[in-house]
Amino acid sequence: MTAFDFANSDVPVVLTLASSDSGAGSGVQADLKTFSFLDVFGTCAITAVTAQTPSELRKVHPVPGSVLMEQIMAVSDGFPISAAKTGMLPTRELVMVACEADEACGIPVLVVDPRMISSTGARLMDSDAVDALTSSLLPLARVVTPNLHEAEILAGFPIGNLEDLRKASRVISEKFDVACVTKGGDLRGDDVVDILCDEGELYEFVLPRLPVSENHGAGCTFSAALTANIAKGLLITDAVDQAKKLVYQGLKNSWHIGHHSPMNFGTLL
Numbered sequence: 001m002t003a004f005d006f007a008n009s010d011v012p013v014v015l016t017l018a019s020s021d022s023g024a025g026s027g028v029q030a031d032l033k034t035f036s037f038l039d040v041f042g043t044c045a046i047t048a049v050t051a052q053t054p055s056e057l058r059k060v061h062p063v064p065g066s067v068l069m070e071q072i073m074a075v076s077d078g079f080p081i082s083a084a085k086t087g088m089l090p091t092r093e094l095v096m097v098a099c100e101a102d103e104a105c106g107i108p109v110l111v112v113d114p115r116m117i118s119s120t121g122a123r124l125m126d127s128d129a130v131d132a133l134t135s136s137l138l139p140l141a142r143v144v145t146p147n148l149h150e151a152e153i154l155a156g157f158p159i160g161n162l163e164d165l166r167k168a169s170r171v172i173s174e175k176f177d178v179a180c181v182t183k184g185g186d187l188r189g190d191d192v193v194d195i196l197c198d199e200g201e202l203y204e205f206v207l208p209r210l211p212v213s214e215n216h217g218a219g220c221t222f223s224a225a226l227t228a229n230i231a232k233g234l235l236i237t238d239a240v241d242q243a244k245k246l247v248y249q250g251l252k253n254s255w256h257i258g259h260h261s262p263m264n265f266g267t268l269l
Helices: 027-037 065-078 092-105 127-140 148-155 162-176 218-231 236-252
Strands: 013-021 041-053 056-062 081-086 110-112 179-183 191-198 201-208
Touching: 013 027, 013 065, 013 218, 027 041, 027 218, 041 065, 065 092, 081 092, 081 218, 092 127, 110 127, 110 218, 127 162, 148 162, 148 179, 162 179, 162 191, 162 201, 179 218, 191 236, 201 236, 218 236
Parallel strands: 013 041, 013 081, 081 110
Antiparallel strands: 041 056, 179 191, 191 201
């Protein structure tokens, strides 16, 4: 590996390991847009090619593990990676490559967005991949960012209210020794509450619920913004707060294009 002087980099370098979204609303496309908007240099390693729009996931084509590793190593050899995030890792092989690459490249901070279930309800990981994620990848992470359905899988119980969400964040954090942000967008209520558990402490982040017709890519954008903010040196509480505000802004300013309403960041808050 090349030795880098991080102080000589104009901006932090962040890496996303995620799928390509043909509709450009989630996955690598959402991550790179978010990185650029937040003034970090985004790099990527494609884990799968998907055929999808915000309302329909038609097909997922995972890449071979060797192809994912080649991409990661090329980026690592060329750039000083400050932080990385994982998105869709549909097979066990790809999860294990992510683990190997994290250790081989000495990535300082890893954010795991456990893309098990899409916003449309589609399964994104096979059962062996979920097992590998929980046993091997999560212990390497600094933060995990499950949506409500993913939090139910990781915590092992149903989540029906805010108190359940708090409990899930604490259980996941303790079980995997990782900071956990459980996202409450799928709970009912006038506000959307996300819960961070970090080293036993709970923090709540609250914003009004927006009357949007689509939220495709919100989870990817949140985890990408969180990764960028951590790479820029923000404390984790501030990084979560700013990531949540960016998603809120993107949904509030959504464009209307065809049958869909993709997120639009507009200008900085």
